[in-house]
Amino acid sequence: MASFRVTVTGITPVMFDKFSGKEAVKRNQELPYDEQCQKKVYRMENDDKANLAIPGVWLQESLKESFIVHAGRGKKQEMDRQASSGIQIRELMIDLNQTDYEIDERQIPVKKNGSTVDRNIVYRPLLRNWIATFTLDINMPLSQTDIMAELKRAGEEIGMGAGRKIGFGRFQIEKFTKI
Numbered sequence: 485m486a487s488f489r490v491t492v493t494g495i496t497p498v499m500f501d502k503f504s505g506k507e508a509v510k511r512n513q514e515l516p517y518d519e520q521c522q523k524k525v526y527r528m529e530n531d532d533k534a535n536l537a538i539p540g541v542w543l544q545e546s547l548k549e550s551f552i553v554h555a556g557r558g559k560k561q562e563m564d565r566q567a568s569s570g571i572q573i574r575e576l577m578i579d580l581n582q583t584d585y586e587i588d589e590r591q592i593p594v595k596k597n598g599s600t601v602d603r604n605i606v607y608r609p610l611l612r613n614w615i616a617t618f619t620l621d622i623n624m625p626l627s628q629t630d631i632m633a634e635l636k637r638a639g640e641e642i643g644m645g646a647g648r649k650i651g652f653g654r655f656q657i658e659k660f661t662k663i
Contacts, residue, residue, distance in 0.1 A: 485623040488631070491659040492639060493615050498538065498653045499588060500525045500609040501646035517607040521587050525609040528579050536580045536611060540573035540618060542644040542653075547571055547620075550638035570624035578616045585609040608646060616655075619663070632660050 501524050515523075527534040548567040555563035588610035591603040622631050636657055643653035 485621055486628065486631070487663045488620045488622070488628075489617070489659070489661045489663050490620050490635070490657065491615065491617045492543075492635075492655040493658050494611070494613065494654070495639070495656050496643070496651055496654040497586075497588075497610050497612045498614055498644065499646040500585070500611075517587060517589070520607045521585070521609045525585060526577060528577060533583060536582050536585060536609075537577040538580065538616060538645065540575045540578055543578070543616070543618060543620075544571055544573045546638045546642045546644045546648075546653075547635055549642050550634050553642070554634070554637065566624055570622060572621040572623075574619040574621060578618050580611065580614050580616060582611065582614070585611045615658070617659075628660075628662060632657065635660070 500521075522532060526537045526539060528537045529535075548564075548571050551567040551571075552560050552563050586609075588608045589605060590608075592606050593601045594604050596602045620631075620635075624631075626634075639655035639657065642648065643651070643655070645653040647653070
């Protein structure tokens with residue numbers, strides 16, 4: 485197993501959206517938008533003034549997905565198995581060393597009655613300038629160069645957090661040191 489201390493910086497904003505069940509989502513939509521956002525953000529402690537954080541699993545899943553996407557034809561299932569057990573971010577929550585965020589307001593399509601589409605306005609916490617430092621453990625037969633290259637692709641192509649399919653949560657590597 486190889487371990488690395490990694491620092492990444494955001495090249496696009498990261499958007500938060502902590503899912504807490506359908507009933508909680510319905511209750512939250514009736515709250516003022518700033519209170520809705522407080523319920524969707526991750527913090528290092530259970531305190532509205534504590535530093536913002538991201539779950540380590542966000543980065544872990546981003547890297548795993550990148551490995552799978554770039555696996556050769558007929559090798560994706562095996563890569564999924566290897567990456568699921570071979571990639572680990574040690575930190576459960578990663579401190580972003582910031583306490584404030586912006587509020588993103590956007591319309592999202594919602595299916596009603598099967599096929600009709602309605603639009604809801606959602607409010608989510610958004611952080612434009614972010615830096616995350618974490619420890620990455622890899623138990624896969626790869627060189628340090630290959631691991632760094634895949635993490636770079638994960639940051640450029642996959643991203644993390646809410647809205648990553650529309651370009652949020654992209655990052656670049658600032659430091660990558662074997663420990």
